[in-house]
Amino acid sequence: MKKLFGFNLLLAVFFLSWVCAGAGDSRSVGVSATSAHPEITEQEKLLPCFECHKEATPEIYNEWFDSLHGIGMVKCYQCHGTYENMKIEPEASDCMVCHVDQIKKCPQDKKCWSCHTAHTFKRNAK
Amino acid sequence: MTQSRREFLKRTAALSAAAYVGVSLPFDEKGLVYAASETVWHRGSCRLCGVGCRVELGVKNGTPVALRGVPESRTNFGYVCMKGMHFWKVMNHADRLTTPLYRASKKDKFKPISWDEALDIAADKFATAVKEHGNDSVAYYGSGQALTEETYFFQKMFRGGLQTNNVEGNPRLCMASAVGGYLTSFGADEPIGGYADIEKADCIFIIGSNMAEAHPVVFRRVMRRKLDNPDVTVINADPRISLTSRIADIHLQFHPGTDLALLNAMAHVIVKEKLYDEAFLKDYVVVKKDKAVSIDFAEYEQFLEKYTPEYAAKIMGGKVTPDQIREVARRFATSKGTLSFWTMGLNQRKQGVWANNLVHNLHILTGQLLKEGADSLSLTGQPNACGGVREGGGLCHILPGHRLVAKEKLRNQVEEAWGIPKGRIPPKPGYHTMAMFTAVNEKKIKAMWVHCTSPVQSLPNCNLYNEGMAKDDCFMVCTDIFPTLTTELAANLILPTAFHFEKTGVYGCTERRSQITRKAIDPPKGAKPEVWIIREWGRKLAEKLNDPVIAQCIKPFEGLEEGYELPKAIWDEYSQKLTKGRDNDLRGASYEVLEQMYDGVQWPAPTEAFALTGGTVKKFVRGMDPMADSHGKDDKPYQFYGPAHPDQKLWLWQRPQADPEEIPDAEYPFYLSTGRIIDHWHTMSMTGRVKELLRANPYSYIEVNPADAKRMGIKPGDMVEITSRRGTNIMPAKVYEGPIEGMVFAYWHDQHPDRMINKVTKDAYDPGSKEPEFKICACRIKRVSGPKALKPYIV
Numbered sequence: 001m002k003k004l005f006g007f008n009l010l011l012a013v014f015f016l017s018w019v020c021a022g023a024g025d026s027r028s029v030g031v032s033a034t035s036a037h038p039e040i041t042e043q044e045k046l047l048p049c050f051e052c053h054k055e056a057t058p059e060i061y062n063e064w065f066d067s068l069h070g071i072g073m074v075k076c077y078q079c080h081g082t083y084e085n086m087k088i089e090p091e092a093s094d095c096m097v098c099h100v101d102q103i104k105k106c107p108q109d110k111k112c113w114s115c116h117t118a119h120t121f122k123r124n125a126k
Numbered sequence: 127m128t129q130s131r132r133e134f135l136k137r138t139a140a141l142s143a144a145a146y147v148g149v150s151l152p153f154d155e156k157g158l159v160y161a162a163s164e165t166v167w168h169r170g171s172c173r174l175c176g177v178g179c180r181v182e183l184g185v186k187n188g189t190p191v192a193l194r195g196v197p198e199s200r201t202n203f204g205y206v207c208m209k210g211m212h213f214w215k216v217m218n219h220a221d222r223l224t225t226p227l228y229r230a231s232k233k234d235k236f237k238p239i240s241w242d243e244a245l246d247i248a249a250d251k252f253a254t255a256v257k258e259h260g261n262d263s264v265a266y267y268g269s270g271q272a273l274t275e276e277t278y279f280f281q282k283m284f285r286g287g288l289q290t291n292n293v294e295g296n297p298r299l300c301m302a303s304a305v306g307g308y309l310t311s312f313g314a315d316e317p318i319g320g321y322a323d324i325e326k327a328d329c330i331f332i333i334g335s336n337m338a339e340a341h342p343v344v345f346r347r348v349m350r351r352k353l354d355n356p357d358v359t360v361i362n363a364d365p366r367i368s369l370t371s372r373i374a375d376i377h378l379q380f381h382p383g384t385d386l387a388l389l390n391a392m393a394h395v396i397v398k399e400k401l402y403d404e405a406f407l408k409d410y411v412v413v414k415k416d417k418a419v420s421i422d423f424a425e426y427e428q429f430l431e432k433y434t435p436e437y438a439a440k441i442m443g444g445k446v447t448p449d450q451i452r453e454v455a456r457r458f459a460t461s462k463g464t465l466s467f468w469t470m471g472l473n474q475r476k477q478g479v480w481a482n483n484l485v486h487n488l489h490i491l492t493g494q495l496l497k498e499g500a501d502s503l504s505l506t507g508q509p510n511a512c513g514g515v516r517e518g519g520g521l522c523h524i525l526p527g528h529r530l531v532a533k534e535k536l537r538n539q540v541e542e543a544w545g546i547p548k549g550r551i552p553p554k555p556g557y558h559t560m561a562m563f564t565a566v567n568e569k570k571i572k573a574m575w576v577h578c579t580s581p582v583q584s585l586p587n588c589n590l591y592n593e594g595m596a597k598d599d600c601f602m603v604c605t606d607i608f609p610t611l612t613t614e615l616a617a618n619l620i621l622p623t624a625f626h627f628e629k630t631g632v633y634g635c636t637e638r639r640s641q642i643t644r645k646a647i648d649p650p651k652g653a654k655p656e657v658w659i660i661r662e663w664g665r666k667l668a669e670k671l672n673d674p675v676i677a678q679c680i681k682p683f684e685g686l687e688e689g690y691e692l693p694k695a696i697w698d699e700y701s702q703k704l705t706k707g708r709d710n711d712l713r714g715a716s717y718e719v720l721e722q723m724y725d726g727v728q729w730p731a732p733t734e735a736f737a738l739t740g741g742t743v744k745k746f747v748r749g750m751d752p753m754a755d756s757h758g759k760d761d762k763p764y765q766f767y768g769p770a771h772p773d774q775k776l777w778l779w780q781r782p783q784a785d786p787e788e789i790p791d792a793e794y795p796f797y798l799s800t801g802r803i804i805d806h807w808h809t810m811s812m813t814g815r816v817k818e819l820l821r822a823n824p825y826s827y828i829e830v831n832p833a834d835a836k837r838m839g840i841k842p843g844d845m846v847e848i849t850s851r852r853g854t855n856i857m858p859a860k861v862y863e864g865p866i867e868g869m870v871f872a873y874w875h876d877q878h879p880d881r882m883i884n885k886v887t888k889d890a891y892d893p894g895s896k897e898p899e900f901k902i903c904a905c906r907i908k909r910v911s912g913p914k915a916l917k918p919y920i921v
Binding site: 072074075 | 192193194195197204205206207208211338339342345346349353369372373804805817818821822823824825915916917918
C-alpha cells in the first residue's frame with residue numbers, strides 16, 4: 001500500500017511539474033479542466049473514456065468496473081464530464097444527481113470522496 | 127498540438143494519479159450545472175424508459191440547468207441512469223423544431239409556414255382522404271412516449287371523429303406480446319405486483335432482458351438485493367451474456383428461440399418432482415390447450431413428458447446442462463418468493479405470447495404469485511406504453527379502459543362518455559402496425575399522422591416499408607421536437623411540439639403506476655403542446671367535413687389554456703368517465719392527488735382517499751386491491767376479476783417449443799439479434815444530441831463471439847458486413863464473449879444508412895399479438911476491411 005501511495009505521489013508530482021511547465025496555458029488560477037486533459041483528435045474524442053483509461057490507468061478502471069457504479073453502469077462522464085467540460089475532480093453536485101439524501105446527511109465541509117473512496121465508492125475504513 | 131497515443135496515455139496516467147492521491151486540481155467552474163440557491167426544482171417523471179423514475183428538473187431564470195432523482199419515490203429512490211441524468215440537455219438544443227414545415231411533395235424542400243396554414247393543410251388532407259377514399263384511408267401511428275392525454279385525445283379524434291380504428295403505436299413493436307400473455311394467462315393486462323417485490327424476492331429469474339442497460343434503475347435494485355443478500359439467487363437466461371449477467375449466480379446461454387423448451391423443461395421438473403402448489407392450482411387455475419378447450423392436469427403432465435431437461439438442453443445448443451435446468455427449476459419453485467423479469471427477448475418474437483405464457487405458467491404452477499417477493503413482471507420499454515397506449519386506447523383493437531373495440535357494449539360505453547351517437551365508433555379493429563405500413567405500401571392509407579416516433583428507422587425490414595412512406599400517395603404529418611429519419615424521408619408536414627416539462631401530462635410505467643409531470647418551463651417559441659394541436663386541428667376538421675360529431679369530440683376542451691387546464695380536462699374525462707369500474711380504475715388519481723404524491727398512484731385506485739395511500743400494490747389480493755373486494759366472486763383471498771377470463775381463473779397453458787420464423791442455414795449461417803444500449807434511446811434523435819451520451823457510444827458495432835471471429839478472420843474494430851435476405855449493414859466488430867457462438871448482436875439506435883440494423887431484421891410477427899420478431903433472424907457476416915474512422919450520424 002505504501003508502495004502504491006509512493007508511486008501515485010510520484011505521478012502527482014510529475015503531473016504538477018507538467019502543469020507548471022506551461023501545459024495549462026498559464027492562467028493565474030491554474031488550468032481549465034479541458035486543457036488539463038491531454039489533447040486528443042476529434043476521432044479520439046469519439047472513444048469512450050475507458051477505452052484509453054483501461055491502459056492508461058488500469059487500476060482506476062478496474063476499481064470502477066468492480067464497484068457499484070461499474071455494475072450499475074454509472075460511467076466516467078457522469079462525474080468527470082466529457083472532453084469540453086471535463087473535470088478531474090467532480091463536484092458534489094455531480095453526486096447529487098442520485099444522492100441528494102445522502103449529501104444532505106453528510107458533513108457539508110467535506111468532499112464526498114474524502115469518506116467514500118473515489119472509484120471504489122467504498123466507505124473509508126477509519 | 128496533437129500528440130501520439132503513447133504520449134497521451136502517459137499524460138492521462140499522470141492526471142489520474144494526481145486526482146487519486148487527493149491533489150485538487152484547479153479548474154474552470156463555468157461548466158458546472160448546479161446553482162442550488164437560485165434553482166427551482168420541478169418534480170416529474172423521466173422522459174425515457176418504462177421504469178418510471180421520478181426526477182426533479184432544476185430551472186434557473188426559465189432555463190433548465192440540472193436534474194436530480196427524487197429520493198422519496200418508490201420507483202427509483204432518487205437514483206437515475208446515464209440517459210436519465212442527461213436527457214434534459216436536449217431542451218435548449220439548437221436543432222429544436224420551432225416552426226411548422228411543409229412540402230407538397232416529398233421530393234421538395236420544406237418551407238416554414240404559419241400554424242394556421244399548417245393546421246389548415248392537415249385538416250384539409252385528412253378531410254379530403256375521408257371524403258374521397260373512406261374513413262379507413264386515414265391513420266394515426268403514435269408512441270409509448272406520448273403523454274396519456276395526447277394518446278387519448280388522438281384516438282378520440284380518430285375513432286369518434288374520423289370513424290376509423292386505424293389507431294396504432296410503437297408499443298406494438300415492444301409490448302404487445304406482454305399484453306397478450308397477461309390477458310391469456312391472468313385475464314387482465316399488466317403485472318399483478320411491482321418493483322416492491324424486488325426487496326422481498328429470494329429468487330430473481332431474468333430472461334430475455336439486459337436490464338442493466340435497458341432498465342438500469344430497476345437493475346440497481348436487483349443488484350442491491352443480491353449484494354446485500356448473497357443467498358438470493360439471480361438466474362439470467364439469455365443467448366447473450368450481457369452486463370446483466372454480472373450479478374447472476376447461474377447464466378443459461380442458449381440458441382435464440384429455444385427458450386420455450388427451457389421453460390417447458392423447468393415446468394417438467396417442477397411437475398415431476400411435485401414442486402407445484404397443489405392447493406393453489408385447485409383453487410385458482412384451469413389448464414388450457416386452446417381458448418375454448420380446457421384439459422385436466424394429467425393431460426398437461428403428459429404434454430410435458432417429452433420436455434426432459436436432457437431434451438431441452440440438446441435443443442438449446444448444448445451450453446446448458448440438464449442438471450442446470452433442474453437446479454434452476456428447483457430454486458424457482460422452492461424460494462420464499464420468486465420474481466421474474468423479461469422484456470423484448472421474449473416479446474419481440476413470433477412466439478412472443480407463448481413465451482410470456484410459459485413464464486406465467488411457472489408462477490402459476492408454483493404459486494409464486496400474489497405474495498411478497500413473487501411476481502411475473504414484464505418490464506415495459508417506454509415511459510407511457512402502459513399508461514397511454516395499453517390503458518388509454520392507443521392500439522387498433524382496444525378502446526380506453528382496456529375495452530375491446532369488437533364488443534358493442536364497450537363501444538357504446540365510450541360513445542356515451544363522449545356524448546356522440548351510438549354506432550359512431552366502427553366495430554372492426556383497424557390495421558395493426560405491420561398491416562398499417564403494408565397498407566401504406568399498397569396506397570390504401572392516404573393520410574397518416576405519426577406522433578413522437580420514427581418508423582422509418584424503427585420498423586423491422588424497414589427498407590420495404592420506407593418505399594411506401596417515401597411516396598406522395600400517403601400524406602404524412604409528423605409531430606416531433608427534432609428532425610428524424612421519418613421527418614426527412616416521409617413527412618409532408620412537420621409540426622414542432624413541446625417537450626417533457628414544457629407541458630403537463632401523465633405517464634403510466636411498468637408497475638401500473640401513473641405519475642404526473644407538470645409544465646415547468648415554456649416550450650421554445652413556435653413549438654406547441656400536442657393537445658393544443660389536436661384541438662385546433664379538430665376544429666378545422668369539423669368545419670371541412672361539416673361534421674358536428676367531430677366538433678362534439680373537442681367541445682369539452684374548447685377555450686382551455688393548453689399548458690395545464692386543457693390536459694387536466696382531458697385526464698378528467700378519461701379517468702373519471704372511461705376507467706370507472708374498469709380494472710385500471712383511475713378515478714382516485716386526479717391531478718390534485720397525483721400532484722401531491724412523490725411517486726403517483728398504482729391502479730386500481732377508485733377513490734381519492736385510496737389513491738392517496740399510493741394505490742394497489744398487489745392486484746387481485748383481498749385487503750390490498752379494492753376491486754378484489756368489490757368484484758370478488760367468493761370468499762377466497764385472491765379474486766381474478768380481469769375482463770378477459772369470464773371464469774375468473776388463472777389459465778395454465780400447454781404451449782410447445784416452436785422455431786422462430788427464420789433460422790440459420792448454409793446461406794445465412796448466423797443468428798442476428800438486436801437490442802438497446804445504456805447510453806442511447808430508440809432512434810437517437812434525442813440522446814444523439816447530448817455530447818456525453820453520443821460519445822459514449824457514437825455508432826453501432828456488431829458483437830461477434832471470439833470463436834466465430836477467429837474462424838471468420840475478424841479482429842476487433844474490423845469493418846464487417848452483415849447481410850440478411852432483406853438488407854445489408856456495415857459496422858465495426860466488437861469481438862466479445864457476449865453472444866453465443868453462431869450469433870451476432872447489434873444495437874438498433876444508429877441512424878446511419880450503413881448501420882441501421884432494421885434494414886436487416888425480419889418483419890415476421892406473432893399471430894396473436896402482431897408484434898414483430900426483431901430479436902431473431904438469419905444473417906451472414908463477412909470482414910470487408912480493417913478498422914475505419916467513422917463519424918456519428920444524426921439527421
